[in-house]
Amino acid sequence: DNVAHNNGRDGIVLRGSNEDNTVRGNVSQHNGRHGIFVQGALRNRFEANTASHNGVDGISLQRAVRLGVNYDATDNQVVANVAEANGRHGIFADPFTARNVFERNWMFGNSLTFPDAHDAHDDAYPSNTWIGNQCASDHPPGTICGVG
Numbered sequence: 001d002n003v004a005h006n007n008g009r010d011g012i013v014l015r016g017s018n019e020d021n022t023v024r025g026n027v028s029q030h031n032g033r034h035g036i037f038v039q040g041a042l043r044n045r046f047e048a049n050t051a052s053h054n055g056v057d058g059i060s061l062q063r064a065v066r067l068g069v070n071y072d073a074t075d076n077q078v079v080a081n082v083a084e085a086n087g088r089h090g091i092f093a094d095p096f097t098a099r100n101v102f103e104r105n106w107m108f109g110n111s112l113t114f115p116d117a118h119d120a121h122d123d124a125y126p127s128n129t130w131i132g133n134q135c136a137s138d139h140p141p142g143t144i145c146g147v148g
Helices: none
Strands: 003-005 012-015 022-024 027-029 036-039 045-047 050-052 059-062 064-066 069-071 077-079 082-084 091-093 101-103 106-108 120-122 129-131
Touching: none
Parallel strands: 003 027, 012 036, 022 045, 027 050, 036 059, 045 077, 050 082, 059 091, 077 101, 082 106, 091 120, 101 129
Antiparallel strands: 064 069
């Protein structure tokens, strides 16, 4: 139940070796980059958060590299979040994410400053599972919005 607003970079950040946390009921908006940035963290639950009007992604799951070691964002649950009016994607999963579950998220009106972006974008598909999400545009096309 935190508010992260107008930060120059990211609103809420979980990096590598952050495990088994619940991030719930937060509002992260008008941040310079990501609303919620999950970089190499695993087995966390992100539920009922609002990530809107951020410069890049509302919620972003990505690999972290520290001292030559790769930490992939895996086994996370992203459930019942709202990601709208972000500069690039509403929810983004990079190619190094796996076994994440994205369920019942609402993502609309994204790609405000990145014209080739989407409401939901998964570069690791089908390594992640998308169930019952609502959005207007997705990548790969037809795999996320309204599926399941």
